[in-house]
Amino acid sequence: MKAGTASFNMKRVVKTLATLHTFWVLLILLLLCIGFSIITPPGTFLSTINFKSLAADSSQLIILTIGAAYLLISAGIDLSTGSVLVLDTVLTVKLILWLTSFAPVGLALALGALFAVLLGIAIGIVNGLLVTKLRIPSFIATLGTMGATLGFARLASKGTNVPGVPRELMRFINTEVLGLPIIAFMALFLVILASVVLKYTRFGLHTVATGSNIESARRAGIKVEFTQISVYALMGLMVGVVAMIDLGRFGVASIAAHTTDNLQAIAGAVIGGTSLFGGRGSILGAAIGAFIPSVLRNGFIILGLQPFWQEVAVAFVLLAAVYFDQWRRAQMQKIESQMSSTPANEVTAPSG
């Protein structure tokens, strides 16, 4: 009886803690928006135009954050995201430029998009193989690919930006649907899809199980290495999608951009309640978490502060999120030890 009620409370506590995080992150996001609305001049932060640009700015990061969240849940990490993105944009522009010299633009863009996605996936698979087959810790493996891909990007572009993205792509990416940028809908679609896949499919379960306890997952017959490689490939897929969006928005493959995308994506996921230690996370939370850096930057720019303050602010939010995660784990363990001590007490009573 006693153990039963304790378990019931436990269940409630767990549920509350799990839902709490997404709730808190959403609340912080809303407070930030309200705060900026009040302290910025009227019609700046709180305006349709700014809201649209905020949505457009966040969309790219949100898509990358989906990949980062999956990786963290599987107990991996990818530091190469931004560099792979730069390489992907550089090579894709070059391919599209070459293709348009003899093929219709539509075909060139379609092939370019296919290439962008496949290149992202291919580099993701390389990351996955480094981690699983060569057993290099993911932190170091992706640090390696981060350097290598950025080097290749600079070699391929001779260190300068590569312009010349066809207008058709720019027109498409900057289209608005129902008053919002089309890429915001792309991001929303991917968030929902990724969330459903994580919760309801075998791949999702295997990702969580691998991150939760890799040895248990392996013994249960899960192909853990295949799962890990797939998750890195998924990150690569997201990079490929973002590469096309980036080219369409800015019309140029910029060699100096995206230097902090990797950390921003990880920060977004962690702020959104994804554990750095694997096994736990929410795609919806990660998407909301990814919004916070964008809102901060946007607000700071409007306030006329140096945008670099955003980096400082994001760092603090990230630290707070990780601290919260640790604290939550400690709480769980406390509850757990109380749980296991309860039956022991029950046993001593009848035997004594």
Add this chain to the structure above:
Amino acid sequence: MMDSDIAGPEKSPLPVLKARNIVKRFGHVQALGGVDFELHRGEIVALVGDNGAGKSTLIKCFSGVYQADEGEIEIDGMPVKIHSPMESRHYGIETVFQDLSLAPDVSVAANVFLGREIEKRGLLGKVGFLDYPEMQKRAAEYIREVGVNLPSVEIPAETLSGGQRQAVAIARARAWASKVLLLDEPTAALGVRQTEIVLKIIKASKIKGMGIVVISHDLPSVLKVADRVVVLRLGRVSGNFQAQSVTYADVVSAMLGKEFKV
């Protein structure tokens, strides 16, 4: 308590698991020096011995974690080579490892079905969507079968107590095992009452017609449920007793080195 008549070993002539002259070396250390072992359907064998006697090593040769360097293994009279845990499971052998092998963040139901998930029917199932309601229903049944009450099978495994986790791990193995159930120290981390529950589960599992091997340090407990006691010492069998007629002292002296005729 289980009536021993119902749970009594219905010995078929052919052992469900038979091992001959199993040798396993780790570098220069010989962990198993030629072990013969037999297990019948409906029989519970307690595998006991001092630390380093080779109990876990022997079980891991059956569960595919290790491959024996020499010797033969037969399942229902058929010679087999067990190269991996997957192959072991394919032959109808399920193992409850000492660390239970549950994924802490994953729900109890999903843990029971991990690696053997039930897909939804139709197109959604084809693309990997899982039938969680069905898995929850069946997992709850499996856990009820072992006589343990959980508040829910949807809660993460890490929220369970040690005894509950052990019950889930055994329920899972029982549900999937068709021939042999291997249990490595199933009561090591448990209190008195929880040990009783787990022993009851093990005894009740005989009804399913499996052969069961239990490794344990806890001699008095394991003697209560075992039909036979096999003692290992320094990688060899040093005693093989019918549990009914053996005394505690016999087992201990076999563990410590007094040779008995097998």
